[in-house]
Amino acid sequence: MAIDDAMMDRRSFLSRLGTGVFAAAFGGAAGFPKRANAESPGTASPGRLLASAPVLQNAAETSIGVSFAVNALASGWVEISKSPDMSGAKRVYSGTGGLMDVNDRFALVRIRGLRPATRYWYRIGADRMEFKRYRPFNLASEADGKIHSFTTLGPGAGGSFCVIADTHQREPALGMTLAKLQELKPSVVIWNGDATGNFNTTLDDAMKTFIHVHPDYPEYAADTPWMFVNGNHDFRGLFNRHLQDLMMFRELDERAGRYASLGRNFVQRLGDIALIGLDTGEDKPDAHPYFGGVVKFEPYRRLQTRWLADMIETPAVKTAKFKVAFCHIPLSDANPAHNAGDEIDMERAAEWHRPCAQMWGPLFEKAGVNLVVTGHTHRFRVDPPCMGRTWTHMVSGGCDIWEKGAKRKFPTVIEGLQTPDGLHIRVHNATNGKIEYERTFT
Ligand SMILES: [Fe+2]
Numbered sequence: 555m556a557i558d559d560a561m562m563d564r565r566s567f568l569s570r571l572g573t574g575v576f577a578a579a580f581g582g583a584a585g586f587p588k589r590a591n592a593e594s595p596g597t598a599s600p601g602r603l604l605a606s607a608p609v610l611q612n613a614a615e616t617s618i619g620v621s622f623a624v625n626a627l628a629s630g631w632v633e634i635s636k637s638p639d640m641s642g643a644k645r646v647y648s649g650t651g652g653l654m655d656v657n658d659r660f661a662l663v664r665i666r667g668l669r670p671a672t673r674y675w676y677r678i679g680a681d682r683m684e685f686k687r688y689r690p691f692n693l694a695s696e697a698d699g700k701i702h703s704f705t706t707l708g709p710g711a712g713g714s715f716c717v718i719a720d721t722h723q724r725e726p727a728l729g730m731t732l733a734k735l736q737e738l739k740p741s742v743v744i745w746n747g748d749a750t751g752n753f754n755t756t757l758d759d760a761m762k763t764f765i766h767v768h769p770d771y772p773e774y775a776a777d778t779p780w781m782f783v784n785g786n787h788d789f790r791g792l793f794n795r796h797l798q799d800l801m802m803f804r805e806l807d808e809r810a811g812r813y814a815s816l817g818r819n820f821v822q823r824l825g826d827i828a829l830i831g832l833d834t835g836e837d838k839p840d841a842h843p844y845f846g847g848v849v850k851f852e853p854y855r856r857l858q859t860r861w862l863a864d865m866i867e868t869p870a871v872k873t874a875k876f877k878v879a880f881c882h883i884p885l886s887d888a889n890p891a892h893n894a895g896d897e898i899d900m901e902r903a904a905e906w907h908r909p910c911a912q913m914w915g916p917l918f919e920k921a922g923v924n925l926v927v928t929g930h931t932h933r934f935r936v937d938p939p940c941m942g943r944t945w946t947h948m949v950s951g952g953c954d955i956w957e958k959g960a961k962r963k964f965p966t967v968i969e970g971l972q973t974p975d976g977l978h979i980r981v982h983n984a985t986n987g988k989i990e991y992e993r994t995f996t
């Protein structure tokens with residue numbers, strides 16, 4: 555549904571209710587009357603309804619996702635404009651099908667019908683709701699006073715991407731990483747897994763991981779879209795089994811119906827670069843006792859292999875001058891003694907994932923992928939192309955900080971810049987600003 559359609563649906567809905575104008579709690583957007591049911595039971599709570607800045611996610615050519623926290627039962631929305639003064643703004647509501655979402659903790663809004671490679675301005679807001687038995691009452695609208703902006707992706711988009719991983723909710727390293735991102739101002743950030751500290755048992759845990767990520771950076775993803783890729787820790791804990799409730803899956807129409815379950819995979823263009831997102835899943839075989847018999851990542855990885863084989867034949871990949879893939883667990887390791895993720899080992903964690911490497915590696919080769927960026931080991935390294943592998947493999951650092959950079963353990967921000975000479979990769983050490991590695995793919 556285009557943004558025009560979403561707005562029209564809501565207006566006719568309100569007119570059928572016969573609602574009256576209600577004053578906004580604060581802020582408010584010109585052109586959008588604040589409404590409440592005529593027989594409304596009254597405003598229950600005078601406190602601020604919006605409880606966080608927006609978090610942009612799932613960037614794409616013609617759509618983007620926005621999530622934010624609320625303090626009371628509410629139905630969230632986003633107002634979006636092509637102008638910084640919000641002239642001609644259109645309001646987009648949450649939910650799919652006939653019902654808008656009503657939730658007392660967060661709102662997810664998917665904005666569709668956008669133009670590729672185009673800058674938009676937006677602000678978030680929500681309608682405070684109350685239910686009397688089965689009937690919803692719309693008490694008041696509240697709009698955020700702050701306007702943010704983003705630019706959609708596409709072959710015409712410019713700028714850079716940045717990759718971070720293994721932030722694990724460790725505030726010191728995450729703060730340094732977010733500071734570096736703020737300085738670099740990329741067009742998009744790929745959060746390459748293990749955002750979760752250890753596990754997310756409850757919604758509160760997950761809100762801290764993904765919405766209130768760091769006290770010094772409350773607007774960490776308000777003006778730059780983040781593409782989230784699962785790491786093995788992002789599958790752990792009861793709430794993470796429903797993580798799409800908070801960090802939404804990608805649009806269904808970004809993939810064919812047979813791949814409907816691949817909610818985290820993506821192929822998106824940032825100018826000349828095809829960005830390819832894959833999910834390595836957990837780091838142990840499905841039969842490992844650790845999982846209690848309730849995981850099935852092996853068929854999930856095989857389905858991704860079929861998806862990847864199809865995607866590399868699409869114009870988005872075939873016409874891209876550069877191809878960069880992202881997944882959490884490394885796809886190569888020169889040490890034969892390391893656990894390769896394909897055996898039931900009760901002692902050692904997997905250092906890499908041989909089954910994914912065997913399935914996806916030949917497809918990367920066929921597609922001419924230049925670079926595969928992974929994480930998981932929390933230790934920066936580069937594996938140059940070698941016999942049997944034409945693509946460069948780069949493993950990012952994570953939340954571990956070892957003094958003097960010993961063992962290459964430091965948080966990294968891997969930056970991919972489009973330059974006249976080609977795709978320039980710079981690896982920033984977030985602890986001291988040093989560029990640890992750079993290379994241009996031509
Ligand atoms: Fe990790």
Ligand SMILES: [Fe+2]
Binds near residue numbers: 785786882
């Ligand atoms: Fe990991």
